[in-house]
Amino acid sequence: MVEPRHYLSKAACNVIFAIMFGNRHDYEDVELLNIISLIYTTFTIASSEWGQLYEMFPWAMKYIPGRHQKIFISLKNLLQFVEKTVEINKKNLDESNPRSYVDAFLIKMAKENANPKTEFHMTNLVTSTLQIFFAGVETTSTTLTYSLLLLMKYPKILEKVQKEIDQVIGRDRCPKIQDRSQMPFTDAVIHEILRFIDLLPMGIPRKTTADITYRGYSIPKNTNVYPMLSSVLKDPSHFPYPNEFNPQNFLDENDGFKKNDAFMPLAAGKRICLGEGLVRVEMFIMLITILQNFNLTSPVPLKDLDISPEISGLGNFPKLFNLAFIPLPVKHVKG
C-alpha cells in the first residue's frame, strides 16, 4: 500500500527540473524532497483560511501573525534555491549547447547586455523560474493523485480505459501522445478529471491595470479580479452531468470525443496556463503508463472512498488515501 502523492510529486518535479535546469534528481535526493515540501507547504497554506484572508487583505495580513507567514519563509527558501542553481548553470554554461530554459535565458541575457530596456535580466530569470516551479509541480502532482482516486472509486471507468489501452497501445510499448486521437474514451476521461476536480476553482487572482467596462459593469483600475472557473466547469447549461464524475460530459452520441468550449480548468484567452501543452502530455503519458501496467486497489471499501476535497481554497486538494498498484500480466495485444 502506498500514498501515491509522494511518487507523483517527485515525477512532476523532475519534469520541471529537466525543462528549467536540464537535470533530474534521484527520488531520495534531499534537494528534490525539500523543494517538493516547500511548494506543497506554500500551496496548501495559500488554500487555507489564512491564505484566503491574506489574499483578501494583504495590506493588513502582512503584519498579523498566523500560518500564512510560513508562505513567505517557503518562498524565500525557494528563491534562494533558484538563485543558487542559476549560478551553477551559469558557471558551466556552454553557449553552443544550451540544456535548458535557464541556459537559453542566460544566452539571450548576454546578447541583450547592452540594451537598457531588455526584459532578459537576472531578476526576470530568477522570478520566472521560481514561478514555473511553483505553478508546474503541485498542480500536476495533485491532478494525477486525484486522477488515481477517481479511477479507483469508479472501477468500470478504469476498466474501459484499460480496454482502450489494450486495443490501441498494447502492453509491450510505451504510450505516445499520438495514441490519444485513437482513444476517445480515455481522452474524455482525462478531460472529465480536469473538469471535475476543478483544481483552481477561482483561477489565479488578477488585478486590472486600467479602468475598464465589462458587460456593463465598471471595474476601476487596481481592482482584484477572480475568474471563477468553477462556475463554468460546473455549469449545467454546458455539461449534462455537472456535479458527477462522468466521462459522458465529453462524449457524443457515437462515443466520439466531444470538445466543449466551457472546458477551462487551465483558464482561457491570452493568460491561459503557460503549461497547457505540457499538462496535456503529462496527464496522458503518466496516467496511461500507470494504467497500462497496474490495476488500482483500495484498502477501504469503495463506498467509503471520499472523493470530496480535503482543502478547498486557492486549490482543491484530495484527502490523503492509500492504494495498492497490482501489476497487470504482460500480454501482447497489438502486433
Ligand code: HEM
Ligand atoms: C493540471 C495542472 C495545471 C492546472 C490545472 C493549471 C491551471 C492554471 C490556471 C487556471 C492558471 C491561471 C491562468 C489565468 O489566470 O488566466 C495557470 C497559470 C499558469 N500556469 Fe498552470 N496549471 C497547471 C499546470 C501547469 C504547469 C505544468 C506549468 C509549468 C509550465 C504551469 C505554469 C503556469 C504559469 C507560469 C501560469 C501563469 C501564466 C500567466 O500569468 O500568464 N501550469 N495555470
